[in-house]
Amino acid sequence: MLNTNLKHLETEQEVKEVLEKNENVMICCGRMGPMCVPVFRVMEDLERSYPHVTFRDQDFDISAADIIRNLPDCALFMGLPFTVYFKNGKVVAATSSIQNKDQVMEVLDREFGKQS
Amino acid sequence: MGNEDMENVVIAGSGPAGLTAAIYTARSGLNPLVLEGFVPGGQLIVSPEVENYPGFPEPISGMELMDRFRKQAEQFGARFKMEVIENVKIGNDLFELDTGIGRIETKTLIIATGAEAKRLDIPTEPKFYGKGVSGCATCDGAFFRDKEIMVVGGGNTAIQDAVFLTRFASKVTIVHRRDYFRAAPAEMEKAKSNPKIEWLIPWVVEEIIGDNTVTGAVLKNRETGEIQQIHCSGIFVAIGHDPKSEAFKELVETDKNGFILAEAGSTRTSTPGVFACGDVCDPVYKQAVVAAGHGCMAAIDLEQYIYIHRRK
Numbered sequence: 238m239l240n241t242n243l244k245h246l247e248t249e250q251e252v253k254e255v256l257e258k259n260e261n262v263m264i265c266c267g268r269m270g271p272m273c274v275p276v277f278r279v280m281e282d283l284e285r286s287y288p289h290v291t292f293r294d295q296d297f298d299i300s301a302a303d304i305i306r307n308l309p310d311c312a313l314f315m316g317l318p319f320t321v322y323f324k325n326g327k328v329v330a331a332t333s334s335i336q337n338k339d340q341v342m343e344v345l346d347r348e349f350g351k352q353s
Numbered sequence: 354m355g356n357e358d359m360e361n362v363v364i365a366g367s368g369p370a371g372l373t374a375a376i377y378t379a380r381s382g383l384n385p386l387v388l389e390g391f392v393p394g395g396q397l398i399v400s401p402e403v404e405n406y407p408g409f410p411e412p413i414s415g416m417e418l419m420d421r422f423r424k425q426a427e428q429f430g431a432r433f434k435m436e437v438i439e440n441v442k443i444g445n446d447l448f449e450l451d452t453g454i455g456r457i458e459t460k461t462l463i464i465a466t467g468a469e470a471k472r473l474d475i476p477t478e479p480k481f482y483g484k485g486v487s488g489c490a491t492c493d494g495a496f497f498r499d500k501e502i503m504v505v506g507g508g509n510t511a512i513q514d515a516v517f518l519t520r521f522a523s524k525v526t527i528v529h530r531r532d533y534f535r536a537a538p539a540e541m542e543k544a545k546s547n548p549k550i551e552w553l554i555p556w557v558v559e560e561i562i563g564d565n566t567v568t569g570a571v572l573k574n575r576e577t578g579e580i581q582q583i584h585c586s587g588i589f590v591a592i593g594h595d596p597k598s599e600a601f602k603e604l605v606e607t608d609k610n611g612f613i614l615a616e617a618g619s620t621r622t623s624t625p626g627v628f629a630c631g632d633v634c635d636p637v638y639k640q641a642v643v644a645a646g647h648g649c650m651a652a653i654d655l656e657q658y659i660y661i662h663r664r665k
Contacts, residue, residue, distance in 0.1 A: 268492070270416075270491070270492045271392045271398055271399050271489055271492065272487075272488075272489050272492045273492070274392055274393070275391040275392060278391040278435060282453075313565050313566050314483060314496075315485055315487070315493060315497065315566065315586075315587065316482065316483030316484070316486075316487050316492070316493045316496070317492050317493060333482075334482050334483025334484075334493075335482075335488075
């Protein structure tokens with residue numbers, strides 16, 4: 238169970254809906270561990286500054302996480318969390334393991350446009 | 354000091370030192386605010402098993418141990434925020450803490466920010482982070498089932514990680530730059546008796562090899578200069594830690610390596626009202642139980658400071 242202030246994706250239906258209904262989506266799939274929590278915190282921190290991006294997290298160990306875990310873009314990943322950026326439902330970037338705020342912002346700015 | 358929003362005590366850090374300070378100051382009615390940082394629980398949460406913390410005859414995971422610390426502090430009234438101090442200004446009888454999210458005013462400050470893991474600092478390392486290179490065996494070990502892994506380091510963390518990773522890996526090679534180990538004898542015995550573990554000493558990693566993921570590493574023998582290439586799919590780095598004191602360098606004195614300097618036999622720093630405890634000021638012991646004791650000292654030093662300050 239994730240203890241964050243982000244909205245969690247708990248079912249496959251929720252994953253599909255968030256990707257269908259939003260143009261820019263960042264999903265971080267991980268656990269409450271030392272590599273994942275910093276990324277969750279960065280997302281919480283950036284959520285207000287990027288209103289044009291939908292931020293969600295997901296527990297790596299639930300079955301609904303298959304959608305993220307089985308993405309071809311994550312096939313070579315060997316470090317938690319798996320963080321995937323979607324534009325119009327398609328993957329535009331994906332990272333593995335811990336990322337700092339600058340690294341996350343670099344992808345957000347590049348793929349979705351700069352913060353407001 | 355009439356500001357009702359002003360904190361009595363802010364504790365930066367939530368490892369054994371910070372949470373022990375929180376337990377003591379909360380129990381003394383000081384209503385501490387703990388700024389947990391982005392990794393609550395500190396370094397210990399990556400330890401799969403803690404066997405040497407007094408009072409726990411059975412091994413306990415670092416995550417669970419720190420959870421118990423936190424609950425105990427919470428029971429006595431400690432409050433928690435997941436924020437990190439980025440800058441500190443000294444005001445009139447107060448400290449202004451900038452966390453990037455907001456500002457906090459406090460009468461006293463305990464710095465217990467601990468230390469962060471060092472990286473190998475070789476050019477190819479960042480490229481392979483999350484694609485074979487990791488700093489957390491408990492987080493990422495399961496990705497290396499039936500694969501060959503290298504663990505770099507010679508302290509307790511490295512040796513514990515190596516033993517833990519044998520649950521998944523077909524082979525674990527420990528690469529260490531010295532011909533002696535700092536790990537505790539009990540940890541060494543476990544590793545030495547594990548048939549999946551091999552040893553390369555005194556070798557250092559010169560280069561990480563791979564295309565999209567790690568496939569091996571180039572190693573150099575520190576005594577002979579010999580170079581060899583070994584195959585591995587994962588490299589777990591556990592080569593020590595640097596103190597997390599960057600945000601406080603203008604506030605308190607540190608040594609050349611960044612460890613905060615405290616008065617001998619106390620936790621008082623060069624700035625009155627600021628106390629330091631745990632790994633951020635401990636270049637020698639770096640043990641959870643030492644950090645916890647140090648956190649207790651900081652709380653008592655702080656209580657004394659407040660008592661004297663009130664009387665003035």
